[in-house]
Amino acid sequence: MTIFRFRTGNREGGPAPRPPMADSPRSIFGKMNAVSVAGVQFARFCPALALTGALFSGAAVAAQQIAVPSGVEFALYDVILEEDAGIARFRFVVPAIAPAGAHLEFADIVDDLQFVCDRVIVPALQGNGWSEAEIVLSISDQRADFGTYDPAITQFFQPFRLKDQTCIWEDF
Template identity: 45%
Template sequence: MIRLALSLLALTTPATMPAMAQDMPVPSGMQTRFVEVVLEPDAAIARFRFLAPDLGTPGHELVDVAGDFVWLCERMAIPALDSAGWEAEQIVISISDQAVGFGETNPDVLQYFDGFSIAGDSCLWEPF
């Protein structure tokens, strides 16, 4: 497993660089910040992790933010991987309301995860 707290030059394109460097609104309107990507070359999985302090608050519950996952996958993850020349068979997007280390659990932290297979420039939802 390769864990990268990405330098913005490593996995970005000119289109994604400004968004990854700061808080960015996603389709739900929630402010989201890129945290890191964890690459698992043996499993061909790229895990993109995001922080959104308002996650779980009224208007930013799972039903409200569900579309943000595919948006982040298609608008951020795929272009970043393409730019870096790394191929994945699956992308996992995670959003949490507080910082938490990869693989760690904390009952006080709200985290949502969604997995996608890749079809060209599209992310296809793959339920866990």
């Protein structure tokens, strides 16, 4: 399995990860040069070359804020592309879903999820050669390590499917 991975810094807001080696999980979007997703430059990986771009220069990188119709703050902080499986995972922090915050429920932000998929994820994937994919859009009230469960963190997940330049809502 080929996995491309990008984070906008560590959980504590520290520096972005160092460029990976050619045979390790890599940053998002495959080939080389840089690509923009919602205004953030994501470095592209070429197995024969080191990653380029300010993103992996060692400087701290903030999560990218996404403007959504409801006005809730969405911040992109992690993208994981499983190229061989055709799965794209986009991970966002949404503090408003925290019990200590506005404590918004899934139904309160459901339209925002479709908006983010249509306006941010689909163009990013298509602009980088992905014409079909399974998309998992996840939001949490704070950064969470991928694949781990923490009962103190509120998380919502929504699958979509990219087909014919459209983000199609799926159910688990």
